[in-house]
Amino acid sequence: MARFNTRAATARPTSRVTSTGRVLRTYEGGRGHERDARSELFLLAVSHFVSEQTFYETGTDRDDRFTGLVRELAVTDPEWTAGLLGWLRGEGNLRTASVVGAAEYVKARLEAGATGGPTGRQVIASVLRRPDEPGELLAYWTFRYGRSIPKPVKRGIADAVRRLYTGKALLKYDTPSKGYRFGDILNLVHAAPDPDKPWQGELFRYALDRRFHPDTAEPPASVPVLGAHRELMALPVAERRAVVTAPGGAERLAAAGMTWEALAGWLQGPMDRAAWEAVIPSMGAMALVRNLRNFDEAGVSDEVAAQVAARISDPDEVRRSRQFPFRYLAAYQHAPSLRWSYPLEQALGHSLANVPALPGRTLVLVDRSGSMFYSRMSDRSELTRADAAAVFGTAIALRAEQADLVEFGTGSRPVRFRKGESVLKILDRFGDLGGTDTTEAVRRYYRKHDRVLIVTDEQYSYSRHGDPTSQVPSDVPVYTWNLAGHRAGHGPSGTANRHTFGGLSDAAFRMVPLLEAGRDADWPWVA
Incomplete structure (x- = not known):
């Protein structure tokens, strides 16, 4: 008699964020599930704005947890850690966490005497993608570890400098307000110019003169933008x-x-x-988005406004800018003129291009509890994790074949929408629902759906009915989008039909069709 090769046999795909089996308590007192070190670091990294405080953790506690995990895995699993850090700065588009992580990667491996795997030089170079970031990394290193800079850090920065330093970069980022000027960095890391850029040697010399001999520094003719800039300044x-x-x-x-x-x-x-x-x-596309209010207050013409609208809603511009969808929500909330509403709606849609059109019936639950409102997306933003959750949940619901969209906190209620409706208009219907009873929300609204998606910080309160995912039959997939990276999850993950993803971009959405096609979902940076 066949035991395995039967018609009922189906693939049981798994995802990479994995629970250990150890039971913890969430900050709210619910039954939590510990994740392994890689999973915990991934979820924390993709939601971590350095020094940012959340409802449950101080900024210092989160920073310490992040650096501790990086340092541990840099030694025990360097290939994976290097892949995470490079992806985090690239597709993940998180600057500070990746720069801090790269510095800690080098420090931990030097202290442990570790060899093999990606070098510190390679990892440092991989996270420096903008001309001001070599200075950011040096400032972090000297603040934390003093002015003795090890060779892997110097060589990685030198590689990045050759790739990033141009005349325009010098004008934009080499300002007196910086602790490390371009000249300081060149002096420290001894970066040789790129042989394929004959003008770069003269640029480097000018950067040094501009820093150490400003009265006699002369812009080189080989970099015309510097001469043109000097003429204007004169x-x-x-x-x-x-x-x-x-x-x-x-x-x-x-x-x-x-x-x-x-x-x-x-x-x-x-x-x-x-x-x-x-x-x-x-101006760049995101600089335009950030200044829409200023354009209106200055009274720019309708003709110029139409050009701005075309730029900010162009799908190629949106893709190149690699901005999180909530940036467009912030612009929508702060721009006074209605002439920006439709272009911002289009841009938001383009930024969510990877949201799949899920077949069948989908239950989408969006966390609108107090902790989601307390935590802002960054120190410079008024938007909260509650805003991000609403953006993603609404996009999933609109794209699905059939969807029930529900917001939850202490209580829960449906959020009504029509197919083809504006994401930005639907967001106005969400509220602030207090505490976090995720389990009851799932119990109340799950009605034989084909899948359940929960966008949350996973910090649910104690329930006599168990964790939220246990309310759904084991043969029905439950996908959790974790927007906070806290240690304990609200349910198991990495098992069949229980999957946790993280982050504020839509990269993880690609994993849902893979899993439902019976394929395992790997880490986002693994081809």
């Missing part, structure tokens, strides 16, 4: 606004690498309509 203040309004003014500003921040200081006066209209053509 103009008397009284003549500068005429440059903005003259024919070809926008082109001259762009050729001189003039950012909107630099333009505001250069004019030594208000950023009026003419100033904005001159600099808008050379």
